[in-house]
Amino acid sequence: MAGFDKRVSSYQDALAGLEDGMTLLAGGFGLCGIPENLIAEVKRRGTRDLTVVSNNCGVDGFGLGLLLEDRQIRKMLASYVGENALFEKQLLAGDLEVELTPQGNLAERMRAGGAGIPAFYTATGYGTPVAEGKEIRQFGDRHYVLEEAILGDFAIVKGWKADTYGNVIYRKTARNFNPLVAMAGKITVVEVEEIVEPGMLDPDQIQTPGIYVDRLIQGSFEKRIEKRTVRA
Amino acid sequence: MALTREQMAQRVARELEDGFYVNLGIGIPTLVANYVPDDIEVMLQSENGVLGMGRYPTEDELDPDMINAGKETVTVRTGGSIIDSAESFAMIRGGHVDLTVLGAFEVDVNGNIASWMIPGKLVKGMGGAMDLVAGADNIIVTMTHASKSGESKLLSECTLPLTGAGCIKRVLTDLAYLEVTNGAFVLKERAPGVSVDEIVEKTAGKLVIPDHVPEMNISG
Numbered sequence: 001m002a003g004f005d006k007r008v009s010s011y012q013d014a015l016a017g018l019e020d021g022m023t024l025l026a027g028g029f030g031l032c033g034i035p036e037n038l039i040a041e042v043k044r045r046g047t048r049d050l051t052v053v054s055n056n057c058g059v060d061g062f063g064l065g066l067l068l069e070d071r072q073i074r075k076m077l078a079s080y081v082g083e084n085a086l087f088e089k090q091l092l093a094g095d096l097e098v099e100l101t102p103q104g105n106l107a108e109r110m111r112a113g114g115a116g117i118p119a120f121y122t123a124t125g126y127g128t129p130v131a132e133g134k135e136i137r138q139f140g141d142r143h144y145v146l147e148e149a150i151l152g153d154f155a156i157v158k159g160w161k162a163d164t165y166g167n168v169i170y171r172k173t174a175r176n177f178n179p180l181v182a183m184a185g186k187i188t189v190v191e192v193e194e195i196v197e198p199g200m201l202d203p204d205q206i207q208t209p210g211i212y213v214d215r216l217i218q219g220s221f222e223k224r225i226e227k228r229t230v231r232a
Numbered sequence: 233m234a235l236t237r238e239q240m241a242q243r244v245a246r247e248l249e250d251g252f253y254v255n256l257g258i259g260i261p262t263l264v265a266n267y268v269p270d271d272i273e274v275m276l277q278s279e280n281g282v283l284g285m286g287r288y289p290t291e292d293e294l295d296p297d298m299i300n301a302g303k304e305t306v307t308v309r310t311g312g313s314i315i316d317s318a319e320s321f322a323m324i325r326g327g328h329v330d331l332t333v334l335g336a337f338e339v340d341v342n343g344n345i346a347s348w349m350i351p352g353k354l355v356k357g358m359g360g361a362m363d364l365v366a367g368a369d370n371i372i373v374t375m376t377h378a379s380k381s382g383e384s385k386l387l388s389e390c391t392l393p394l395t396g397a398g399c400i401k402r403v404l405t406d407l408a409y410l411e412v413t414n415g416a417f418v419l420k421e422r423a424p425g426v427s428v429d430e431i432v433e434k435t436a437g438k439l440v441i442p443d444h445v446p447e448m449n450i451s452g
Contacts, residue, residue, distance in 0.1 A: 029280045029281070029299070029303075029317070030280075030299065030303040031296075031303075032280075032296065032297060032299045032303070033297065055317075078357060079357050079358060079359050079360070080356055080357035080358070080359040081356055081357050082356030082357065088354055091354075092354070100355065100357045100358060102358055102359075102360065102361075102362040102363050103279065103317070103321065103358075103359050103360035103363060104279075104317075104318075104320075104321030104324060104325060104360060104362075104363030104367075105362075105363065106317075107316070107317035107318040107320070107321055108318055108321060108322075110318075111318040122325065122366070123325070123366040123367070124325065124362050124363045124366040124367070125362045125366070125396075126366065126396075126397055127344070127394050127396065127397025127398070128362060128393065128394040128395060128396065128397070129349070129393045129394075130358075130362065160297075170316075171297045172295065172297040172298045172308070172314055173280055173281045173282055173297060173298055173299050173300075173314060174296075174297040175281055175314060175315070175316050176280055176281050176316065176317050177316070177317045178316070179316045179318075180316060180317060180318050207316075223296035223297070224296070225294075225296045225305060226299070226303045227299075227302065227303045227304045227305065228294070228305055229288045229289075229304040229305050229306070230288055230289055230290060230291055230294055230305065231287055231288040231289070231290060232290075
């Protein structure tokens, strides 16, 4: 009996069923809190024509930037994609489609997707290009844009610690989009730095309860720093 | 003399009040943190998920899991908290942030702001800027008054795609501090040594000039 044990034994098993043309949600902000081993596994699998939803698209040679090398991404939905020369090249060549969405909308659209809310109104983007073609409604004296929820066939998430039941704790700003991505996947795969026995984590501290998590694996992480700033 | 970037940050810092939660954008707004008066306490929000951003880390404190919205490594200050991205933007959308400071390419007399996209150039994205300008009531835009080629950035109508509509009420440039009200820029202060004439010349949108336009007090 596996019960609530969400562990899988390999990265291959973690992404079993990920197929060409699927929508893949990925946690992380910049290179902070990205599921770096799961991304590397997507590259290894060679899955193509993916729609990838993530705040950014990594950098050249690391993070989601790896999936550009073999043109595995057909469409990218992100709020900011400025850190990646290969991305720029593929975009200008027409090999890659991009939908830019405000950062707060991106987070809320995934949260809504995971919470069973198909769409919501927000003042963000009213009167701007992102509102074009979308329903506008007035509440009080302000105008709001209808934004639709986002769901993924797969969601890949980076946590800090989890118990075997898939209850997850994040660490510092590596949390970012991860709890929202975790909610919005039909299959949610979480990789963490440490897996502990049930009971070892304080229930009050759990940030993603195991109900959202389908598969869990422990990995080791490079945690590359994008902008190293220190004081003397 | 036009204000330096540091002087602009210093002038914006005078708008900080004790107990304010503040979101600072990238560039000049980031410098505002260096000029928080000693006798007040403010909490900096960084939209990737920090409320209470601290100083840059020492080598020993450096932590890849602890960054700000500019992707720089930072620390969290005493009394700060870490949040997820939806929670972070709930604070912003819900109007809980007391002051937002951000840069722009253009602002117009109706409070429209353009800051993220120049057609014909590669578009990198808006990040959190659209959420910030739509969610905050109290926003200060910092930018140079005119472009390097001398074209005004204070317009009758923004020419670039908007970041937000009708949401800007205050602008600090290197020449002046202005309020945006009733379809015009109102000249409230001028940079030390800068004449009203120069500001008039470099403002393309309707400009209201009160009888007395004081010189800016930069350092309070």
